[in-house]
């Protein structure tokens with residue numbers, strides 16, 4: 307049986323970070339990982355790695371993503387990136403919890419309808435707002451009604467972390483028709499998520515699973531979700547364990563050793579993301 311060649315496979319990276327040019331220009335002396343979050347550099351990486359499209363995630367921290375430090379500023383910057391790289395970049399709307407719930411829903415509405423963004427990103431740890439807090443209710447109701455995907459950061463350190471898997475299960479039960487992507491697969495609380503209807507993206511966490519569990523067990527964990535629910539995603543250029551320029555090679559090295567067929571890999575690496583983006 308031939309298994310997939312992940313580098314050669316046409317892919318969508320369902321979770322990356324690039325910063326707008328004006329943020330880079332304002333920080334010419336930066337020498338951290340975010341120097342890599344640059345579309346000029348990333349385009350070369352896309353071409354070399356058969357990444358046809360990538361989904362840019364904001365941080366729920368407007369200071370990182372726009373010079374004006376407002377959620378509308380972030381959405382305009384993301385819209386501009388999408389227009390600069392048509393068909394290559396997609397982007398999720400941001401949330402700034404300093405705004406009221408209705409201001410947040412209005413901003414998301416503009417992001418989707420006027421700036422053509424593709425989903426909503428919630429980052430409970432950056433915003434300090436638990437995923438199941440009352441603040442998010444209006445967002446979930448809006449997203450469920452409009453069938454807008456929500457990607458939620460979940461890489462919890464403790465059982466009652468603001469992004470804990472059990473909080474996500476609670477929301478999934480309350481909003482059964484929500485289109486969910488749980489980013490980082492709920493970290494080491496992945497098992498709790500198996501019972502709910504959600505996609506999981508393997509960004510950031512795949513190298514950590516391989517490190518903690520080895521290839522065979524990681525393969526079983528991914529399989530326990532099934533190809534229909536998995537998304538190829540890296541969190542480029544951010545990683546707790548890898549240099550930015552090592553990330554893709556580490557993903558291929560791990561995935562090439564697993565037992566996903568060409569057809570399953572196409573689902574995980576491309577088809578599921580196409581479905582979520584509605585393309």
Ligand SMILES: [Zn+2]
Pocket residue numbers: 321322323363541544
């Ligand atoms: Zn991320």
